[in-house]
Amino acid sequence: MRLIANTGNPGFSVANNQALRQARGKYVLLLNPDTVVQEDTFRRCYAFAEAHPRLGGLGVTMIDGSGRFLPESKRGLPTPWVAFTKAFGLARLFPRSRRFNHYHLGYLPADETHRIEVLAGAFMWMRASALEEVGLLDEAFFMYGEDIDLSYRLLQGGYENYYLPESRIIHYKGESTKRGSLNYVRVFYQAMIIFARKHFAGSQARLLVWMMQLAVYLRAVLTVVGNLWQRLRFPLTDALGIYVGLRLLKRFWSAYHFGDPDYFPETIHYVHFPAYVLLWTGSIFLGGGYDRPYDYGRLLRSLAVGTLLLLASYGLLPEEFRPSRALLVLGAAWATVWTLGVRATASALTYGSIDQSHERRLIIVGGRAETQRTLSLLQRAGATRNYLGRIAPAGEPWGGAAGADESIGSTDRLETLARLYRVEELIFCSADLDNTAIQGWMTRLGPDIQYRILPEASGSIIGSHRRDQRGTLYTIDVNLRISDPTYRRGKWLFDRLGAVVLLLLAPLLIWFVRDKGGYLRNTFLVLLGRRSWVGYHPDDPQRDLLPRLRPGVLWPGVGATELDTDTLHHLNLLYARDYGVGEDWRMVVGHLPLLGN
Numbered sequence: 001m002r003l004i005a006n007t008g009n010p011g012f013s014v015a016n017n018q019a020l021r022q023a024r025g026k027y028v029l030l031l032n033p034d035t036v037v038q039e040d041t042f043r044r045c046y047a048f049a050e051a052h053p054r055l056g057g058l059g060v061t062m063i064d065g066s067g068r069f070l071p072e073s074k075r076g077l078p079t080p081w082v083a084f085t086k087a088f089g090l091a092r093l094f095p096r097s098r099r100f101n102h103y104h105l106g107y108l109p110a111d112e113t114h115r116i117e118v119l120a121g122a123f124m125w126m127r128a129s130a131l132e133e134v135g136l137l138d139e140a141f142f143m144y145g146e147d148i149d150l151s152y153r154l155l156q157g158g159y160e161n162y163y164l165p166e167s168r169i170i171h172y173k174g175e176s177t178k179r180g181s182l183n184y185v186r187v188f189y190q191a192m193i194i195f196a197r198k199h200f201a202g203s204q205a206r207l208l209v210w211m212m213q214l215a216v217y218l219r220a221v222l223t224v225v226g227n228l229w230q231r232l233r234f235p236l237t238d239a240l241g242i243y244v245g246l247r248l249l250k251r252f253w254s255a256y257h258f259g260d261p262d263y264f265p266e267t268i269h270y271v272h273f274p275a276y277v278l279l280w281t282g283s284i285f286l287g288g289g290y291d292r293p294y295d296y297g298r299l300l301r302s303l304a305v306g307t308l309l310l311l312a313s314y315g316l317l318p319e320e321f322r323p324s325r326a327l328l329v330l331g332a333a334w335a336t337v338w339t340l341g342v343r344a345t346a347s348a349l350t351y352g353s354i355d356q357s358h359e360r361r362l363i364i365v366g367g368r369a370e371t372q373r374t375l376s377l378l379q380r381a382g383a384t385r386n387y388l389g390r391i392a393p394a395g396e397p398w399g400g401a402a403g404a405d406e407s408i409g410s411t412d413r414l415e416t417l418a419r420l421y422r423v424e425e426l427i428f429c430s431a432d433l434d435n436t437a438i439q440g441w442m443t444r445l446g447p448d449i450q451y452r453i454l455p456e457a458s459g460s461i462i463g464s465h466r467r468d469q470r471g472t473l474y475t476i477d478v479n480l481r482i483s484d485p486t487y488r489r490g491k492w493l494f495d496r497l498g499a500v501v502l503l504l505l506a507p508l509l510i511w512f513v514r515d516k517g518g519y520l521r522n523t524f525l526v527l528l529g530r531r532s533w534v535g536y537h538p539d540d541p542q543r544d545l546l547p548r549l550r551p552g553v554l555w556p557g558v559g560a561t562e563l564d565t566d567t568l569h570h571l572n573l574l575y576a577r578d579y580g581v582g583e584d585w586r587m588v589v590g591h592l593p594l595l596g597n
Helices: 012-020 041-051 080-087 128-134 146-156 182-199 202-258 267-286 296-316 325-351 368-381 411-420 435-445 485-504 506-512 516-527 565-577 581-590
Strands: 027-031 035-037 055-063 114-116 123-127 160-171 361-365 386-392 407-410 425-429 450-454 461-463 474-476 532-534 552-554
Touching (some): 027 041, 027 128, 035 435, 041 055, 041 160, 055 146, 055 435, 080 182, 080 202, 123 128, 128 146, 146 160, 146 182, 160 435, 182 202, 202 267, 202 325, 267 296, 361 368, 361 411, 368 425, 368 461, 386 411, 407 411, 411 435, 425 435, 485 506, 485 516, 485 532, 485 581, 506 516, 532 581
Parallel strands (some): 055 160, 361 386, 361 425, 386 407, 425 450
Antiparallel strands (some): 027 123, 035 160, 055 123, 450 461, 461 474
């Protein structure tokens, strides 16, 4: 084995060509790092290629981390019409149509072998002699499109490309580009434009380029709107529902209590009610209720804080600005009912269950030792699960107890047991199971269960449950509070508010600081967002493995001398794992003379 280490990211084509130029086998394989292959995948591919001497490239069935078939396992050439149906959504509307979904060859059964046109870059088994004839990957493609280009050149060279369903791989689709991002839209369609200009001529090329450019703008708009809706759907729904409810409550209370539906002045509609809505939704935002919308406890705490602030502010206002305490209390009750109802409805429609904060029902599939190791990793990560028991590999004796050592059944009955126990998450221990069996169970049980895999001798549990977008490899390791948006927001507020306070108190505090010029400089840098009052220790060589923070004025272990790199990283890790605003406050107060460093 040879390792080729690049200092930067040269792109998919450049990096793979570096290896292809050194390969010496009869066949070569491009394989993404975010894949899991079956034990017999390479043997089957070799046998098939040997039986088809005109084979140029070969692809296999790909499934995602939830067991769903990935349609890019087999694809057609992006001619102008095919590109049009793909870019403007006709392929998705008519997934099995020969006319409208030639891009993913949706009309060809996924469980049958076919000659196809385009292979997926995640798994491309190719004849080395064919590559020598048609050339390597075109390095004009940074990411996306290079597999289409090479597949087309293999066809032009007189070779045949095949799709082989006899073997499956899991493709987590994780590390490259988020499908829901503007960067993905730009990179993907730019690759299509490069392909069109290279392989088509005249009006056909111009038409394809024009459609791709139009698709870039259309998809960019749709992506921005979609991302905004994902971010703002709960705040907007909350605000609109609370405001409408307040207006209805005002009419009811006016008629019931005062006998006059128009008792309150019109200013209440565009002064008081918007202020109430802003404070309630703002409290939910600051309390992290929009970061974890189905955390009902966090939502209720945030609304309670907002209501207390409203009542306190209400009591300090002049009499003419206090329309009705009853309306405020009734509004708080309505805000609670409405926001809870919105989330319960969204959860039921999206997940089929109202409560998404419960501990998922987990079964581990594996031997005794690996099951214990899995439970230890989950405990270390702080990942809470409703552990139901262990399913033993076929052939291992099993008992009836639901402990970690005794199993509740055998893999011979895995599908039955998963449904009987209403399992929501399965973790497979790959040291005790083969990948072929794991992938078969994932496919048969379907995407309603979340699947994780503990690789042999690994300290992480990997998986992904993304449906229609590129995700990241799911890793259970250590839960770091500093990654939580609520804590990061608190740190942001502490830095800015702390900078303002320290700036106002500068005439007094500056006498306690060793470097007075540095004190003022750091205060302004923190206020501008270029530094943080507390960050990671700068001498830790592994700090880039932790969630990113601004350079700190102070850091864990500040002032200590002769600390080795392992200790420095451990201090940084503990800071990230146990972060709280109180820790930053303690550091700043306790190391006031060092604020000018």
